[in-house]
Amino acid sequence: FIAMTPPSLIWLINMFAFGGLETAFFWTLLLGLYWPRANKTGAMLSMVGGTVLYCLAQGMGFKIMGLHQITIGITISLILFLIGSYVGKPEDKETLGDFFPE
Numbered sequence: 553f554i555a556m557t558p559p560s561l562i563w564l565i566n567m568f569a570f571g572g573l574e575t576a577f578f579w580t581l582l583l584g585l586y587w588p589r590a591n592k593t594g595a596m597l598s599m600v601g602g603t604v605l606y607c608l609a610q611g612m613g614f615k616i617m618g619l620h621q622i623t624i625g626i627t628i629s630l631i632l633f634l635i636g637s638y639v640g641k642p643e644d645k646e647t648l649g650d651f652f653p654e
Contacts, residue, residue, distance in 0.1 A: 567620075568610060575602040575625030579633045588652045593640025594633040602629025 579602075580595045606625025609615075616624060 571606055571610070571620070571622040571625065572603055574622060575606040575629050578626060579630050583633060583637075587637075588648055589637050589642065590633075591637050591640045591643055594636030594638075597636035598629045598633035601632040602626065605629075 576599045579598050583590045584595060602625045605628045606621055609621040609624045614624070615621065
């Protein structure tokens with residue numbers, strides 16, 4: 553019966569879950585695969601900080617220019633990834649050589 557007339561809350565739960573996954577893993581996956589400067593510090597800051605800010609913005613109903621809270625989380629996530637990548641210890645050349653051959 554519920555499947556025939558799903559409550560409107562289901563799409564909100566789905567959006568919240570996928571928004572959290574996007575803010576946690578988008579930049580970590582993309583920059584981790586294609587940017588040699590990416591490191592563990594940037595990835596961890598990005599995942600934790602972006603997800604926490606996304607959840608706070610979603611919980612408080614905070615929006616910027618009427619955009620969904622995912623934009624807040626993913627923007628902060630990118631900024632934190634870049635900061636962490638430049639502050640943290642870079643990967644050694646041997647490890648980078650496996651993934652980024654010259």
